[in-house]
Amino acid sequence: MDFALTPDLVALGAEAREVGLRAVADLPVHEDSWLIGTSREFSLELAERGWLGMTWPVEEGGHGRSVLERFVVFEALVGTGAPLATSWFADRQIGPTLLQFGTPEQRRRFLPDIVAGTSAWSIGMSEPDAGSDVASIRTRAERDGDDWIVNGTKVWTSGAADADWCYVIARTDPDAPPHAGLSELIVDLHSPGISISPMTDMTGNRDFCEVVYTDAVVCVPVIRRG
Numbered sequence: 001m002d003f004a005l006t007p008d009l010v011a012l013g014a015e016a017r018e019v020g021l022r023a024v025a026d027l028p029v030h031e032d033s034w035l036i037g038t039s040r041e042f043s044l045e046l047a048e049r050g051w052l053g054m055t056w057p058v059e060e061g062g063h064g065r066s067v068l069e070r071f072v073v074f075e076a077l078v079g080t081g082a083p084l085a086t087s088w089f090a091d092r093q094i095g096p097t098l099l100q101f102g103t104p105e106q107r108r109r110f111l112p113d114i115v116a117g118t119s120a121w122s123i124g125m126s127e128p129d130a131g132s133d134v135a136s137i138r139t140r141a142e143r144d145g146d147d148w149i150v151n152g153t154k155v156w157t158s159g160a161a162d163a164d165w166c167y168v169i170a171r172t173d174p175d176a177p178p179h180a181g182l183s184e185l186i187v188d189l190h191s192p193g194i195s196i197s198p199m200t201d202m203t204g205n206r207d208f209c210e211v212v213y214t215d216a217v218v219c220v221p222v223i224r225r226g
Contacts, residue, residue: 005072013072019045020080030081036207037083038162040120047117052091060099061111085159085207090114090121094167097184110165110186124154124168124187124211134169135178139213141170141185148172148185148218150193153210160209161198163189168213185218193217 005013023042024030030037046052054070056062077084095114098107113119130136139152150170160166166187173181189196193216198206 005068009068009072012069013076016051016073016076017080019049020077020082023082024080027081027083032205033081034078034084034088035158036085036205037081038085038120038159038207039083040086040117042083043087043117043120045117046087047115052087052117053095053111053115056095056099056111056115060107061115062095063115086120086162087114087117089123089159089167090119093123094121094165097167101184106186119165120159120163122157122160122163122166122189122209124157124160124166126154126156128153128155128210134182137169137171137182139168139170140174141168141172141183141218143172144217146219150185150187150213150216150218153212155199155208155210157196157209157211158207160189160196160211161206165189166211168218187213187216187218191216191218 023039027037050063051073053062054065054073055067056064058064091114095111098110110119125134126132127137127139129138139150139154141148141150150168152170154168157166166189168185168187169182170185171181172183175181193214195212195214197210199208199210200206201208
């Protein structure tokens with residue numbers, strides 16, 4: 001079996017590496033750039049080059065390219081330390097989640113901004129007393145007419161201080177078993193009742209954040225209900 005990349009893929013990877021090196025020329029830190037390297041300008045450049053939503057269906061606003069094409073682009077960008085954090089979660093996780101579980105209205109609302117590089121996302125999963133044990137989540141979302149009211153605290157929410165949206169997992173059925181009764185909500189981080197505090201780690205990075213929700217009103221429907 002031949003595992004060699006085709007000439008087109010080699011050229012695409014070389015192009016991405018050149019773009020990445022140019023982007024980090026004046027940056028002091030290149031490590032973990034997918035997590036700490038925030039840059040709205042670089043997200044716009046990725047969008048301009050068609051490198052966001054690369055494998056998504058064309059009918060959903062994506063570019064319909066192959067998995068290998070996306071692989072060589074992002075392998076090169078991560079390898080150079082390019083500032084990917086602003087668009088990383090949106091492109092890698094949020095878009096595919098919406099494509100699989102989102103309603104047509106949600107996909108029309110959020111996918112174009114991700115592909116255009118104009119929206120940054122974070123993920124609200126871990127909690128102070130639960131860590132990454134999702135079954136122990138205590139953050140609650142209660143229905144109030146067409147809205148959801150969210151109360152609770154999330155930690156290690158990477159990039160929340162620079163994000164527009166958060167993909168929050170909250171408990172919507174307190175009577176269900178611990179591993180059930182959970183829902184995934186799209187939360188506008190600029191909404192009232194949300195406090196975001198960056199957490200400085202031992203290296204001085206401040207990408208992890210504590211996010212406190214106090215009667216925060218979520219007007220966007222859940223993606224999927226447990």
